[in-house]
Amino acid sequence: MSDKQTQRNMEQVTRQGTGLAIITESPSEMAGSGRKTPRTEQETEERECTSLKEHIAKFGDGTTFHGVRFVTDYKLHFLRRLVWVCIVGGMTGYLLYGISISIMTYYQRPVSSVVKINYVREIPFPAVTFCNYNQWKKSQVPPDFLDAVRSLNPANKSPVDVEYLKSHNVMNLRDRLINDTHQIEDMLLECTFKAANCSADNFTRIFTDFGLCYSFNDDPEDVYYIHQSGSHNALFMKINVEQQEYIFGENNAAGIKLLVHPQGQRPLVKELGIAVSPGYETLVGVQIKQVLNLKEPYESNCTDGDLRFSNNYTVPLCQYEHRIKNIQERCSCRDMRHPGDKDEDECPLSKYYTCLLPAEANFAAKDKSYDCQVPCNLTIYDTRVSFAYYPGQHHLDELTRMTNRTESDIRKNVLDVRIYFEELSFQKIQEIPSYEFTSLQSSIGGYMGLLIGASLITMFEFLDFILVTTATYLMKNREVKRLKGNRVRGKEDRHEGSTTNTEERPYFIQK
Structure with missing residues (x-):
């Protein structure tokens, strides 16, 4: 045994009495004893890099994303891999572009309109409202009141004496108009519905934007039905407009204003009605349209909103009620x-x-618009009007004998009107979504299959790869930091317990 070995053994025996043994070994002895030498930091990083490349290559070989295996195969030539990088990158970019277009299209909520003609065995007859162009009968009102009404005629260009109006002020005009206007019993000379006689009892009195009017078949609980189309299955009215009773009022024409509308809907005769003139036979052909719109988030953004004065919601009625409110607030x-x-x-x-x-003029001049959404369910009665000269000469002679009226009087006052269905059918116009979520799925799936040959499962493959790789990297990084920390602490311990022999590395073992 050499002198150095003997000296070390003596030092070991000497320190055993203190309860702490110091064993020193040189690096060569550590290698000779079979103990593993810690890797250097560079070796660890190189090993991690090699492991990551192997992991990426393994993923590329197994993924369903077409073309990736040519990018991750490090055995291939660099140029070939570069070409495949461009191909895969280009297809992926085009895929993302296509997906973004599909998503934007989906959130634009496009719709298509489906038009269908539905033929039925019976169809509800519409409500028919008509008003005489003249509201106040000349024979029913005193002369001073006539002058006051004349001053309110929009066509009147002469100055209006406001003091005169105030001195002849009239209250409760509605009640007075009911008594002083044209009565349905006087105007309705003849009435038939589906070849059966009708009378003034089949009409109800109603105030509209045109004034006092009369409605036929306006009860939603008791609606008449038509089983055959054509002008013989119609509502026929022979009306005397009593033009000799006209005074200067708001209207300068003679005849009636007529509107065909659904039951329960307040008739806007002044805005939407058609004019029917005496001296003519007027044929009004009716067709029904049912319009179904979509609610938010689609562009039509329809509503089933309620109105104060009508059971049915329409945009004109919504605007009409806003106008009423505006005028009432201004005039109290x-x-x-x-x-x-x-x-x-x-x-x-x-x-x-x-x-x-x-x-009212200020409201129209400013063109005030309100947020009146379109209705989700709208029934429209389209009318097609045609005329014939009435009465014909052969019929005129008979009428003059039967009514004791002159030819001039008949042509000035009497009119015939027929309202009928052209066909027992209705046109249904319905909005439907043209690009729903299933369409979005199909578009994205088509792009993925066409461009990269992938499916939704491929996305989970990438997600799994990213999560596993990230977790592995974090664990290894933490292990490397721990080894570095141990190495630093070992150096500090060796520095504190160092001996004169710098080639030895002490290890402290608790006895």
């Missing part, structure tokens, strides 16, 4: 033609000139 009273509660004050005659007419 209600036009006799407008609907409202009984406790709301009606405007006197003088206010029509000083407030009501200017407020």
